[in-house]
Amino acid sequence: MRRADTTTLEYVTSESQNTRHITLIDPAKQDSNTAANRAMVAVECGSSMIFVGGSTDTPDEVVHLTCQAIQEAFELRAFAASQDPESDESQWQIPVVLFPGGAHALSPAADAITFMMLMNSNTRRFLVGEQIRGAPHLEKFGVEALPTGYLVCAPGGRVGEVGEAELIQPDQTDLVHAYALTARMFGFKIFYLEAGSGAETQVHPRLIERARTVDGLSIVVGGGIRTPEQAALAVQAGADWIVTGTLTEDAADLEELRQRISGIVAVLNG
């Protein structure tokens, strides 16, 4: 649930001293109750946003149930915090944002959506096709669009394959710069550098540094980040936001998840 007095885009692009953390929850990987429990642990450990999405073929209904369960859990926690002078209600005013694989994974229960152009795709479908299919639904739902340039870097994983991306290689810094400029000129506010979920190697810090030189974009980095050391590389290179997903999915239990996310967030808080 987002704060009533700001849009999610204002929240995402607001100045922050520290790099912030996003927990990605893939609705295909657990039931909605487990998803809500994981999201609560993530927020308790300092995650500043929840992404819901990832898999390419999850039905709308599954995505919707997951968004609803997370929102309800956050609302209850916010209410409980409002009754307790020791607690901070605003801790639970965390946006739940769709991170869709296409026009099928939408839900009116989300606060916003990363409305993405997969900029280095070779297929019209991911440049603008899925977006055209999804836009009328989002308009009807009143889900806020976060204009996002999405760039898949090597190794790229499944999103690189499905999205038919011409993967950005670690030495292609001039190309990343040109993409970042293009993103800004299109009016995108977010520039997401993706290595692919579960990637063996994360986005090369050189690419993040070069994207960072373009003003006016919030730089989101994800794919293959599992350890505080890896998170630190992305932070030092200038990421505004770091996304982790697999780290949540393969945690044995909520306690292990707590340790993992706390370890990453500690690095971001420097």
Ligand code: 1GP
């Ligand atoms: C995938 O960037 C995200 O879209 C997160 O990747 O699952 O490797 O953390 P991981």
